[in-house]
Amino acid sequence: MSALDDEARHKALRLLTAGSVDDGKSTLMGRLLLDSRAVLTDQLDMLEQRAAGSAIDLSLLTDGLEAEREQGITIDVAYRYFATKKRKFIMADAPGHEQYTRNMVTAASSSDVAVILVDITKLDWRTRPVALLPQTRRHSLLAQLLRVPHVVFVINKLDAVDADAQAAFEAVRDALDEFARHADLPVRAILPVSALRGDNVTQPSSVWTWYTGPCLLPLLEELPVTTERLDGAPLMAVQYVSRDGGTGHQLRTFWGRLAQGQVRVGDTLTVYPSGESATVQELWRAAEAVTEAHAGQSVGVVLDRQLDVSRGDWLLPAGESAASGQSEFDATLAWLDTEPARVGRKYWLRHGHRWVQARITRIVSRLDVQTLHAHDTDELAVNDIGRVVWQTQQPLPLQTYHDNRSAGAMIVVDPASHRTGGAVLVEPSAPHEVDDGWGEAA
Numbered sequence: 001m002s003a004l005d006d007e008a009r010h011k012a013l014r015l016l017t018a019g020s021v022d023d024g025k026s027t028l029m030g031r032l033l034l035d036s037r038a039v040l041t042d043q044l045d046m047l048e049q050r051a052a053g054s055a056i057d058l059s060l061l062t063d064g065l066e067a068e069r070e071q072g073i074t075i076d077v078a079y080r081y082f083a084t085k086k087r088k089f090i091m092a093d094a095p096g097h098e099q100y101t102r103n104m105v106t107a108a109s110s111s112d113v114a115v116i117l118v119d120i121t122k123l124d125w126r127t128r129p130v131a132l133l134p135q136t137r138r139h140s141l142l143a144q145l146l147r148v149p150h151v152v153f154v155i156n157k158l159d160a161v162d163a164d165a166q167a168a169f170e171a172v173r174d175a176l177d178e179f180a181r182h183a184d185l186p187v188r189a190i191l192p193v194s195a196l197r198g199d200n201v202t203q204p205s206s207v208w209t210w211y212t213g214p215c216l217l218p219l220l221e222e223l224p225v226t227t228e229r230l231d232g233a234p235l236m237a238v239q240y241v242s243r244d245g246g247t248g249h250q251l252r253t254f255w256g257r258l259a260q261g262q263v264r265v266g267d268t269l270t271v272y273p274s275g276e277s278a279t280v281q282e283l284w285r286a287a288e289a290v291t292e293a294h295a296g297q298s299v300g301v302v303l304d305r306q307l308d309v310s311r312g313d314w315l316l317p318a319g320e321s322a323a324s325g326q327s328e329f330d331a332t333l334a335w336l337d338t339e340p341a342r343v344g345r346k347y348w349l350r351h352g353h354r355w356v357q358a359r360i361t362r363i364v365s366r367l368d369v370q371t372l373h374a375h376d377t378d379e380l381a382v383n384d385i386g387r388v389v390w391q392t393q394q395p396l397p398l399q400t401y402h403d404n405r406s407a408g409a410m411i412v413v414d415p416a417s418h419r420t421g422g423a424v425l426v427e428p429s430a431p432h433e434v435d436d437g438w439g440e441a442a
Helices: 003-009 025-035 041-051 066-071 098-108 134-145 158-183 216-222
Strands: 013-019 078-083 088-093 113-119 150-156 187-192 235-237 240-242 253-260 262-264 268-272 277-285 288-290 292-294 298-303 314-317 326-335 346-351 354-367 385-396 409-413 420-427
Touching: 013 025, 013 098, 013 134, 025 078, 025 088, 025 113, 025 216, 098 134, 113 134, 134 150, 134 158, 134 326, 134 385, 150 158, 150 216, 158 187, 187 216, 262 277, 277 292, 326 354, 346 385
Parallel strands: 013 088, 013 113, 113 150, 150 187
Antiparallel strands: 078 088, 235 253, 235 314, 240 253, 253 298, 262 292, 268 277, 268 314, 277 288, 277 298, 326 385, 326 420, 346 354, 346 409, 354 385, 409 420
């Protein structure tokens, strides 16, 4: 096994739970923590005392804000860490309310798998086809747009319909299969679960003997993690500049996460946007000198001559220049602000660690999450997903989001309110026609 394979094997799986309000996301995460023995004894004692003899509220293991505990909802993304004998996990519990969709987008942008919960008690599963909730569709589409590699649907609270559990599961499963097919979702499994009771979470259900598929935790233990592209030219956004790389020299060290490719001592790199080039003299990882680094690693680069490099600049392969950047591009925009996105209005975009002024020159279409059709519009409201054309004040070294998450993603910030307005995903330039690739009606 190579060093790269060994590193990927030990990399933690980043897990996101999403869905509508009260689908049981926090309870599911609490069940995973409890059954994998990742709960401290004193924390468990506190929950048992709070329950006063009744079943403990597993959602309290993740909902930490006072307002969350008072209202019984999740408001902010809650991150929890645990490990089994096979793998380490980083779990993110996203809110279900539409007004907190922005939090889900933040968590999904770095996730390896999205576990999307479907509450069987909210659906009329006896009517075919079963109508899915808007948030189920919206979160699924956002996971797809943000290129989350794996989607797992969990049909939860089947214990509420134990007598008809198999029929209810199969009806909703068929609706999810149809939706996933039209939306082209990377679905790995659809599971029947009771997070409260623990059925098919870490152990098979003793009640639903008709289900012979995997349980949730064993499935997650086997899913591959997202890895950055090792092929292609090196690409790194400079996050921090230090004066001393650890050897006493006066050359500066440029720190950042290598987003693509590999870099070795002796390679020639070009600074964007200045276009100046220099040779890599030293490479540093975790205070240790190395001869090479690859995508996904945080690295310090020391060049053989003094160049003007600042936070927000990019290190690119030799020969790149500011002329190779783009100042106008097509993108998918997931809008998250209560103030609508409008043509002509100025915003700040953050690309890597660089801030640049920009404006929307055209809103091509808005996606209807129910039909998966795109429609003409002149603005995007909160939680809308649309295709737009951006123009930036300065050219940027862009790639499509499909090719590279770092170089193809940006956030939008309103210059007046300083609120995060949306998430921008760079798309290939194409003729702007309505219904040009969003999918068919489901």
